[in-house]
Amino acid sequence: MDSTVTQVGMGIVTIYALFGDDIRVLSTNTYGDPVFWSLNAFCLGAFTLEIVLTCIAKVSYHFGINMLYCVEGIRASRVSIKVLVTVYLLLML
Numbered sequence: 001m002d003s004t005v006t007q008v009g010m011g012i013v014t015i016y017a018l019f020g021d022d023i024r025v026l027s028t029n030t031y032g033d034p035v036f037w038s039l040n041a042f043c044l045g046a047f048t049l050e051i052v053l054t055c056i057a058k059v060s061y062h063f064g065i066n067m068l069y070c071v072e073g074i075r076a077s078r079v080s081i082k083v084l085v086t087v088y089l090l091l092m093l
Helices: 004-027 030-057 065-093
Strands: none
Touching: 004 030, 004 065, 030 065
């Protein structure tokens, strides 16, 4: 989990999670939304997988509360809420 490839990959995912919705609003119409929703779901999965694998790989974590992982959990839940609301709104149409 501490490899350079993992750190760079999760950095890219984090940057997308922070700015992806802004890029979506500025650059696409409603037809491009499903692509961004899929990317949001991927981010949610990547953050969740990172938290779980780090807790398994690092003996000192033991699913304890660490500030960095709390922030990542909040960010992942934000993405999941966006996905759920979007799916709900699509089903309502």
